[in-house]
Amino acid sequence: MRITGTFIDEISHDIPHQNWGPREWEKDFQYMQAAGIDTVIVIRCGYRKFLTYPSDYLISKHQCYAPPIDLIDLYLTLAERYGMKLYFGLYDSGHYWDTGNLQFEIDANFYVIDEVWKKYGHRTAFKGWYLSTEISRKTKGAIEAFNSLGQMCKQISGNLPVFISPWIDGKKAVMAASGNLTKEDAVSILEHETEWNEIFEGIHQNIDAVAFQDGHIDYHELHDFFSVNKKLASKYNLACWTNAESFDRDMPIKFLPIKFEKLKLKLEAAGKSEYDKAITFEFSHFMSPQSSYIQAHHLYNRYLEYINTI
Amino acid sequence: MRITGTFIDEISHDIPHQNWGPREWEKDFQYMQAAGIDTVIVIRCGYRKFLTYPSDYLISKHQCYAPPIDLIDLYLTLAERYGMKLYFGLYDSGHYWDTGNLQFEIDANFYVIDEVWKKYGHRTAFKGWYLSTEISRKTKGAIEAFNSLGQMCKQISGNLPVFISPWIDGKKAVMAASGNLTKEDAVSILEHETEWNEIFEGIHQNIDAVAFQDGHIDYHELHDFFSVNKKLASKYNLACWTNAESFDRDMPIKFLPIKFEKLKLKLEAAGKSEYDKAITFEFSHFMSPQSSYIQAHHLYNRYLEYINTI
Amino acid sequence: MRITGTFIDEISHDIPHQNWGPREWEKDFQYMQAAGIDTVIVIRCGYRKFLTYPSDYLISKHQCYAPPIDLIDLYLTLAERYGMKLYFGLYDSGHYWDTGNLQFEIDANFYVIDEVWKKYGHRTAFKGWYLSTEISRKTKGAIEAFNSLGQMCKQISGNLPVFISPWIDGKKAVMAASGNLTKEDAVSILEHETEWNEIFEGIHQNIDAVAFQDGHIDYHELHDFFSVNKKLASKYNLACWTNAESFDRDMPIKFLPIKFEKLKLKLEAAGKSEYDKAITFEFSHFMSPQSSYIQAHHLYNRYLEYINTI
Incomplete structure (x- = not known):
């Protein structure tokens, strides 16, 4: 199973920024292309007050900061230049979904979806939507919200595809800033x-x-x-992708690139279950030959050697 | 607002050492100069038993270790070569100020100030003093100590300037080794x-x-x-500088270089309040093109692009 | 005191992998040789389900994963090429010694020792064994286990040497994933x-x-x-080595390369006590000119400058 998509982690929650400009981003799209990536997903168009694009709405209504550069325009331009599809991740207000501020998040995104579609909907690389707020079983109250956000994305854009990337509430589902690596109360398969x-x-x-x-x-x-x-996705007629994390959750430094063998195990498991597509979180920090983490340079080489043998 | 000064973080509390020799340090002073820096501040001349210079007093009286190299002499030489001012940071015994060991710290520094002035006071780059022990509102007992240390520095050196760099006890004022990024009981503006x-x-x-x-x-x-x-500094006739931290306090890895946009926001806020000078903690790890953190190389480029436009 | 041996940290507990292939490993053996290293120690041949070599036993009986490459064969080949001795570290099941699962660990290793000796015992670089499970005073129950594992290693291999590398239960003996750097209940010298x-x-x-x-x-x-x-080792006729850690335990990032001065202090203390040999944990992450941690490149230079002066 090969990785054909990657998140772009701007704005980041918990991965330190690399401070790349347009030149480094273009180079990264070239590296992505060489590794077989045809899909980039902007993980979120904004987080709290930091934005990827100059949103009149979020700047005037939510006191967000005007970004130094329009990253959405940059990523669309590069996606078009390198023949990739771009999925657009919604705004994450940082008002947590499970604490009753759901409506705030939905309302803000209704404006954002409208604004973004007007601004970038005509771009040829704009091929879908990503509902950026990560949910798991503890955020079941989000069902209605996800449904209505997905509906709005599809309606405004002539039914462009929408996807989500939830986590499994397993033993390693701990807070990034926590000192722990695992927890006791992991979810059972049932x-x-x-x-x-x-x-x-x-x-x-x-x-x-x-x-x-x-x-x-x-x-x-x-x-x-x-x-x-896979069984559940088939039942509900959803495409079943894997988000193959390319960082290592087993180490006290949170987070550095994963050991290649672990990534391989995960991709092979997805292949064995006949998943439809593999994307990764994420190429630019953890797999890129120009990553600030040199381990990523070697992971790129190991991964390319691997896909040339399968 | 441009950064015109930087701390030099030797001896470090919580930032891993880069293991630079004289050649790397000289190169860094060149990079600093190219970025508009005219002031270097040795953050502390010693911490617990580790020293930046071979202090007869601290080695014989406090069992400190003789350093492999005299960093103070090196930094003064480089500051003189590249036309910079050097501020000298006092000794930090690691006996915390707020636990009643204040007198220990003061006594040790009285000897250190005397020794240092005899050793390096004639050097042309020696232009001021930095009271290295960081205080905040919880260390108010330090008022008398700061006053008497500042007084001694000024008296011995013909009134060379003295500065401090306290922290605001805000929501991100947590211990570096803690798993948390924020706390609840932040200070109010009042x-x-x-x-x-x-x-x-x-x-x-x-x-x-x-x-x-x-x-x-x-x-x-x-x-x-x-x-x-700014209002308080003006009231008491103090120059009002900003210590623009170039590392990111919002990430679980403590600490890597800051996202450029955040640094820009902070510098602009200082400019808006008409601060007198911006220094940073610190150039060599977080902004230098030869930093061990590659994110810093890009931050340097972004910062230089920025100051060329303002 | 010079470092003449290094662990090779595959499979790692808590240091993120560098994702090196055979080419990078060969280069590292060259760097090791240039630094005076004549001994490499594979820290463990497997940890939980991850293996360094394709062990029929561990794969079939303990559901371990077949590794992408036989690292033991690679390391033996490189050790032979560069004139080094290789010590082989036993399997670490991750079933902790002090929780009554001692017998599980011993039983598994009896098979592993046998298998490994058949597979690699004829290799000229195979010069000894390393009992990989780290013990300290709190794992005294391990005495019998260590004794019988050591005995089996020696018997099967014609009395090849066996060594251990325990920790001192000092103030910095805290869990790697913990937020703390020190603890209160350190062991006394007595x-x-x-x-x-x-x-x-x-x-x-x-x-x-x-x-x-x-x-x-x-x-x-x-x-x-x-x-x-040293006194205890002499009393029991053991060679007394030091495991000079080349990473820094005093920093919130766990773990980056150590400040050279600290390494120097530790090596000099071992020399003063007339230790027989110094090894390090470990060269490839923390001292290598091709480490993913650039601080290590400079540590290598500082260390080489140092050993050229003593």
């Missing part, structure tokens, strides 16, 4: 199936693909969870 | 003003400048706190 | 001597060398602990 069946039931009409993050469970659990994910 | 008014009242006669660290508050709080800082 | 006297009493007949890790105590404690270690 609970996972029951709860996601319910979530998919509520959102499948306005979602086209689901890309579960693959890093919160242990390697020997991959097959069981992936089988359930 | 408490900040009241308490620093009292501190400045006690020390202003022997302090020339104050450079509050700018990283412990949120970006939207910058203007309010900076306005108060 | 407890250390009493307890290790008991441990050595139980294992000395099947162990040839002990290389205490040097990083868990403060620098001013080095001499006292090193003296006791």
